[in-house]
Amino acid sequence: MLPPQPIQLLDLRAQHAPIQPELDAAVRTTFHEAAFIQGGAVQQFAAELGQYVGGAHVVPCANGTDALQLALMSLGLPRGTEILVPAFTYVATWEAAAVLGLVPVPVDVAPDTYNLDPAAVAAAVTSRTGAILAVHLFGQCADLEVLRLLANQHNVPLLEDNAQAIGATFTFSTGQVWAAGTVGEVGTTSFFPSKNLGGFGDGGALFTRDAARAHTLRQLANHGQTRKYHHELIGLNSRLDTLQAALLRVKLPYLDAWTAARQHIATQYDAALLGHPSLRPPGRDPRSTHVFHQYTVQGPDLPGQREQLQQYLGAHGIPSAVYYPLPNHLQPAYAYLGHQLGEFPVAERLSRTVLSLPMHPMLTMAQVAYICQVLQAWA
Template sequence: MPLSSPSPLPIQMLDLVAQHAPLQAALEAATHHTLAEAAFIQGPAVAEFAQELSAYLGGTHVIPCANGTDALQLALMSLRLPPGAEVIVPAFTYVATLEAAAVLGLRPVLVDVLPDTFTLDPAAVEAALTPATGAIVVVHLFGQCADLEALRDLADRRGVALIEDNAQALGAQFTASSGATWWAGTVGEVGTTSFFPSKNLGGFGDGGALFTTDAQRAATLRQLANHGQSRKYHHDHIGLNSRLDTLQAALLRVKLPHLPRWTAARQQVAAHYDAALATTPGVQLPARDARSTHVFHQYTIAVADVPGSREALQQYLAARGVPSVVYYPLPVHAQAAYAYLGYRAGQFPVAERLCRTVLSLPIHPTLTSEQVAYVAGVVKEWAHL
């Protein structure tokens, strides 16, 4: 369509109103049932949701908790690492990945990411391992798996734990060289996820969960998330008060059966973007690791590393009714809270370049092909100025 035309309907980064509209009756019924039942903490819906999400993920143990950051902290707590132990994390990530380690008195050790998929670089991880390393935290960024096979092998060879931050890739799968297919979040000692409303499976407030294939660790995690209790008023561990509310579980139960359909819709939107932007100069499209499916929590492009270029595109889009977001504008080692780690500018060139160049375009299950064509057209028009 001519770009002088108005944008086709309001374009949003995420349209939860439209996504929830067909489910409104079921969501209201779940809410009313929870209110009538009045078991707002650890009500039946929590265990039911855990069982249903477990079935979706091939039978792994699912331990609901209060949010994704708590999930990361609980995962690390379950490892019983000594104070000061090193935890390897990607330099390009949301701050919660570091925060969960730092708050426990562990030391985040940053490593750079790959320039194509933006996920943890296994070679950089291996170079950063020391006798003090207790865990590697891998982030499945923007919706696809990091190199799980290489990282699992490395963790096994070096005797360290692998934790998966799977807040952005619930439902993604990785195919190993053996032909085995692994669900993201089920390969490490513990996987974590978030049900923040903007996630692919989002709640109506905060929420999270942990995954593990180890029944004994699952039991420990359940205790850690509930004040360290083995039974009421009997505390075997120092834990957290981190429980998924019954109402959130009830609403998530309504949404979970629709996740595969929503994922397919996101993948279709991404394919339309790919086709429309394939030959756009100065724009790097999201790379795909052929071993992983991609559930497209975000569709993130990178523009040429020219000062002001990304900002100019973002302003151009906004002036034409297209929202966009930068995930993430400041590398974690440049955050004031983590200055004590002693990292310097230039130590993580890929992460630092990404923070200057990435831009996420609208993507959600109800985005129409007409809207995708309009967004892509605006990007192409800017690129040819």
Template sequence: MPVSSASPLPIQLLDLAGQHAPLQAELDAAVRHTLHEAAFIQGPAVATFAQELGAYLGQAHVVPCANGTDALQLALMSLRLPAGTEVIVPAFTYVATLEAAAVLGLQPVPADVLPGTFNLDPAAVEAALTSRTGAIVAVHLFGQCADLEALRTLADRRGVALLEDNAQAIGAQFTTSRGETWWAGTVGEVGTTSFFPSKNLGGFGDGGALFTRDAARAATLRQLANHGQTRKYYHEHIGLNSRLDTLQAALLQVKLRYLPAWTQARQQVAAQYDAALAAVHGLTVPERDPRSTHVFHQYTITVADEPGCREALQQHLAAHGVPSAVYYPMPVHAQPAYAYLGYRAGQFPVAERLCRTVLSLPIHPTLTAEQVSYVAATLAAWAGV
């Protein structure tokens, strides 16, 4: 399939400026109102945003905090696990999932993932469980729920906590075998998210939040995020200083109103990619778990596991004006910082293969059908279709 040398308008991996442009008047008004109130720390917008996000997630309790990594750490702190307790995490994830456990003196234990959805393999989790396990952290990677029903059942049967790293799947839903609909991030004892600017619901700087359906746990999380205090200068627990700025909350309030429409736009882009790339040799489109909706934080294909294959494809795409990215190029157990865990190459074969073969394509709400067609044609040309 021939492909023209010039792409239809600049194609970006993420187009925040284009996404924000139609909202500019509302965003400006939110900034002006916050400046006028001058309540920059724990101002009214923080509580209002938490309430609105909780309503969007099926009436969950939402506790805002400073960033997604703090959210993971606070979630683990709320479990009161003894030092050395094992915490099962995916072998294919961003390092923050392990980092939050490690800084608390807990023991991250990687488990392999499923090759199609990239999410935790429940069988691998079960094999990793020991008498020292205190929690399982399910990461809803790239926008799709992990197998929440299997993981919730497994956690309950073994008496361990289930946490959810929902930084990439805000608004995704999982349908159980009983026909129940669960919101991602609200099924475990605690769920977490990030409002890093590139996220589906991203702020204009750092930010994060925790989710729970347990009012008492929500109160504990608020306390832990505020120096362990419920009233000023009286500290009942060791906590963190982890707050969402009022300005970020006010801006996120505006963006939350548009999240459903943006999610639908991402899903339309993904459907167009699916149709256009299904027959392209040497590429595999992302698998959809029929029990989960997919909000497509990333649209991630896999390529042949051959030396230099992915790099050659990236170079071809770049030469034709198509950006791409690799999330993630190294499995967490191979990171130098986690060499002390003692894992070796080959122990998590699926995660290791994914690190060699995944490639994320441009996806965002303002990507046009013409641009998606061009990206697909560029991929097809590389494959010789």
């Protein structure tokens, strides 16, 4: 049994084809204006993205990792301050703290949503805690209500790594609906090409509702200056290229439609996996929308099972990927923190069992139906 047409884990060519004339026009305009650094498209994109996320200030930067580092720099924390981070996340979340001399303190995650476990966060807060850095992993918001409450109670900032969840929203018990990345003091995102809103190279941005903090973030991203050659702060050279901003402006109006397509595909996967004997679909927090940067299932926690599943899918023409095969507290780069195997059992189990299925808005319903059929046949 083979798929009706080749299946890609991500198909950017197919996604870009219908809007290629608009993308080409954006490139031509940028080349004609020849303002390749801090050109008009950068400010225009920042304003449009700010409107999209509910009126936040948007500070573009060079990439999502820089965005995390800039967010932490804006807090002015002394070296050695602890930053609570998920034990299960991409390394950039930890890396941004470590390169500043801050201490990433891992906190275990919820077994169904893969996001920070608020109870574990509450237990991890100490007098040395300088910030809580939540990640909205795979496209769904962490528990922003409880995390915001904990941050307020302990008088520490809440930061949001929103690289995988742009366009998601969280509904509070008051009925207020907030865009992911705008609840904390600072939110960050990435425009890496594979992201739901991806550029054609590296790019990133920060969100904040605080005008003064936005001013500081702009300074930090531009060598610590507000006037050329006058440097009030030690900063970075972290700018979003004009060309990337121009291309992202073309893509932003399509983001909601692409998200809806992802959500429809996820619904088909959910139905196919309902009651499956060995595969568990991702859990959904009813307070959060899910934009499905990834659709990540869990298999049995048995040696070799995930590899067998990947081989089975591959033999049927279905690609898959593991995000992430080794938790950060067990990575050699972070051995200096002294963590041991068994400290964060949920993160460790997820690293052994998760598998991400094809997820992009250009999957056809015939392809999705085929993937579902193959999954159902796996025992």
